[in-house]
Amino acid sequence: MSSARSRGWAVLLLLPALVVVLVFFVYPVFALSARSFLEPTPGFSQYVDLVTNETTVTILVRTLVVALLVTVVTLLLAYPYAYLMSLFGPGMRTFLLFLVLLPFWSSLMARTFAWIVLLQPSGPVAGFLGFLGLDGVKLLGSQLGVTIAMTQVLLPFMVLPLFNTMTGIDRRLLSAAHSMGASRFRAFRTVYLPLSVPGVAAGSVLVFILSLGFWVTPRLIGSPQQSLVGQLIETKVGKLLDFPGAGAISVVLLVITVVLLLAVGGGVRALVPGAKTDGGRDDG
Numbered sequence: 476m477s478s479a480r481s482r483g484w485a486v487l488l489l490l491p492a493l494v495v496v497l498v499f500f501v502y503p504v505f506a507l508s509a510r511s512f513l514e515p516t517p518g519f520s521q522y523v524d525l526v527t528n529e530t531t532v533t534i535l536v537r538t539l540v541v542a543l544l545v546t547v548v549t550l551l552l553a554y555p556y557a558y559l560m561s562l563f564g565p566g567m568r569t570f571l572l573f574l575v576l577l578p579f580w581s582s583l584m585a586r587t588f589a590w591i592v593l594l595q596p597s598g599p600v601a602g603f604l605g606f607l608g609l610d611g612v613k614l615l616g617s618q619l620g621v622t623i624a625m626t627q628v629l630l631p632f633m634v635l636p637l638f639n640t641m642t643g644i645d646r647r648l649l650s651a652a653h654s655m656g657a658s659r660f661r662a663f664r665t666v667y668l669p670l671s672v673p674g675v676a677a678g679s680v681l682v683f684i685l686s687l688g689f690w691v692t693p694r695l696i697g698s699p700q701q702s703l704v705g706q707l708i709e710t711k712v713g714k715l716l717d718f719p720g721a722g723a724i725s726v727v728l729l730v731i732t733v734v735l736l737l738a739v740g741g742g743v744r745a746l747v748p749g750a751k752t753d754g755g756r757d758d759g
Contacts, residue, residue, distance in 0.1 A: 511722030521723035538704040542686035545625045546679050549633040557637035575631045587695050590624040616698040624692045633678035640674025676743045
């Protein structure tokens with residue numbers, strides 16, 4: 476009786492969030508996707524146009540490349556940072572976590588405008604590159620500038636899953652590896668790194684998916700000649716009123732996301748049996 480009552484309360488508590496998701500996410504996605512199959516005539520004409528349009532294919536490929544690059548760079552930056560966070564005590568750990576979350580105190584628009592100032596030809600980033608002998612590197616209106624800004628914006632989404640996974644790793648396993656003659660590097664490579672794979676997978680998937688739909692940063696820092704999918708959808712909806720075409724692109728992105736989630740989930744379970752791909756700890 477108590478178990479049934481608990482389930483009833485759980486459903487009741489979930490109901491408001493479920494309604495919001497259905498009304499503001501599921502229904503719009505379904506409606507836009509349906510238009511891509513029904514207009515102007517029922518069929519797959521929108522998808523045929525998508526794969527045969529060289530400009531659209533180029534933008535899709537460019538978006539995938541940028542998303543992959545941002546994911547790799549954020550992983551390389553976030554992994555050692557999250558590792559250090561997991562080593563420190565509560566005080567320093569809280570401070571480092573505060574630094575990660577600090578950018579969320581301002582809006583994405585404000586951070587993007589700040590990057591416009593930083594990436595100007597006379598800005599500090601260009602000055603640093605000049606100090607390294609890389610004079611004349613164009614940052615504003617380039618894919619490089621977009622990648623730098625997107626990496627900074629999305630870095631917390633990589634750090635947090637990694638940190639959550641790393642704090643659940645039993646460090647006595649490393650001590651055991653050392654006692655059996657393994658060097659620090661070998662113990663890290665053979666013990667710690669595989670156990671951190673769920674966090675790597677969760678953070679990478681999250682950053683990659685967010686990168687696919689990024690709009691504000693590429694719109695303000697990039698150039699029309701190097702636009703990404705978000706800008707293409709904006710043009711189709713806001714200027715061309717091509718809702719079926721925008722729906723077709725959205726469906727393609729959704730399919731890519733689902734395939735990626737399934738592939739990464741299967742890969743992580745194969746590499747680390749019993750692991751969870753949400754970056755959480757497996758306490759079982």
